[in-house]
Amino acid sequence: MTSWHEGPRAGFDLETTGRDPLTARIVTATIVLVDGDVLEHHEWLADPGVDIPDGAAAIHGITTSHAQAHGLPATDVVHGISAVLARLFAAGVPVLAFNARYDFTVLAQEGRRHGARVPAPFPVIDPYIMDKQADRYRRGKRTLTAMCEHYAIPFENAHTSAADVLATLRVGTVLAERFAFLRRPATDLHASLVVWADRQAANFEEYLRRTEPDAVIERAWPVVGCSPDRPADRADGPPAQPVGQYT
Template sequence: MTIHNTSAARPWTQGPRATFDLETTGPNPRTARIVTASLILVGPDGTVLRHGEWLADPGVPIPEEAAAVHGISTEYAQEHGAPLKQVVYELASAIGGLFSDGVPIFAFNAVYDFTVLDRELRRFELPELAPFPVLDPLVFNKKVDKYHKGKRTLTNLCEEYGVVLDNAHTSAADCLATERLATAMTQKYPKLDLPAGELHEHQISWAKEQAADLQAYFDKIGKQTTVNGDWPVQPERERHT
């Protein structure tokens, strides 16, 4: 099924959009390997039009800490998962096709998921992906609710915005909840109801501003760390200031 997004100027809420989530072997997007992936296409009214899921054998042991989050053990992935290269190729092809059709893709903390996918493509010497347009409710929230109290996890924000999130930390549940959260957030903050390409460009600036604010805070309290503000993909090498 081909989606023709005929008006790049219309607000993203008026067209089809997709939502994407990964569960992996660890928190560092430069080294994490994909374990599960979900990609869901929804219509303008939020109806699910297409739903793809992948389970990979990452080729490395899945740490107990990661398995405790998403429920996939090394043994299960080895027995039931497809070869990781196959999963990466199929997933990137599906995502690339949506981008080519002008369909925006949502991801919560998108810089993590798209950096993981970028590094997997590089490892397997597969064609790189140019992620555009990407929409990230985490970046949205930091912009529209800068002084938000409490954690900004997907679970917490879904609760705050009245979005149902069952089976948190499964890629399928997190995936659909991300789109629902973005919709609820945009209903509350109509200034987010922009064309996807325009909103993507805004998020590049917002992510840099948000990183600069966090860096200033860390510098103030004496925490020695560098906050990367690149979005939606971190550079292959860390930038040092």
């Protein structure tokens, strides 16, 4: 049986205008395809069509004026990202994204805004969910930066999409090498991640409800199903809280 980390695999990351994937706009994007060496490296800088908040610019370094002067129209970027991902998924290449719910939900929303056909994300590998499943009782943060520190992975220029992609690929490989149950074909692992993500969200929701009885945590993975304007209503309570960035 060939494990997902022993063949071609890609990493995907977005930097955006905010933490809420239902409203955030793409500012930068990176997709890197590797198989021992880097086979493809795609980078985009977008003019998101809205002001980039100072808080977001302070994290990823892209200001509104810079994006307007140097960025491509957002519609071109969304179509470009979608085309590369569609080709990779069609070839069966697993795409790694750290906290995949965020990036793929942002992309899906941007696809709706700009009339782009965004591919169904499959197979997707999410080191954030994998780490929580493999070492669920470890204390401390589970951001990409914290995870790189925990697994002794060099990580420079955090919060740039290119650096985050390379770190995500390295974390994913380390997890597969360390935990045998993560060594499996990408399609099998994707199916397990759907289940694990649901259970982890349910456990977090149960924890929050000790003090917030109406708390609802989004369970869908790797993309949250929603309308262009608001999250889908849960039949059993208020709208689910979307999961923000974890870098």
